[in-house]
Amino acid sequence: MYCSKCGKEIDNDAVVCVHCGVPTNNAKQVNTDPHAKxxxxxxxxxxxxxxxxxxxxxxGYTGKGIAQLLLTVVGWIIIIGPLVAYVWGLVEGIQILTGSIDRDADGRLLKE
Ligand SMILES: [Zn+2]
Known part of the structure; x- marks a missing residue:
């Protein structure tokens, strides 16, 4: 591949251009945030x-977590409560794994 700034050829897995030091597209994929979940x-x-x-x-989405927990713990009163909470959590789990949800409540990107 080629550097977006100086146009010189660089390694496909390079994180920065060896010629001008500009970060490459690879750099964005590396999450170095030590707090990343x-x-x-x-x-x-x-x-x-x-x-x-x-x-x-x-x-960190405490409100949503409490809502799901309550649906499971006391939602049996309306019978389908636990089922709703289960499907809701399942959908969110899939969204997290597929990248539809890619940040925590503080806006930090999740790491792989
Ligand atoms: Zn360059």
Missing amino acids: SKIAAGLLGILIGGLGIHNFYL
Whole structure:
């Protein structure tokens, strides 16, 4: 591939251009934020036990997490509550794994 700034040829996996030091497209894919939350962990939590809202608590979406937890714990009063919470969590888990949801509540990108 070629540098977007100086146009010289650089390695396909280079993070910065060796000629001018400009970050390449590869640089954007490397999440170096030490506080970044794991996309895999959040996605799996949503898919496996989404009705408990753990994936939302993990990502900082406390309101949504509480709503799902309440639907599961006291939602049986309206019978379908736990089912709604389960499907809701499942959908969010899939959205996290596919990248539709790619940030936590603080706006930080999730890491792979
Ligand atoms: Zn360059």
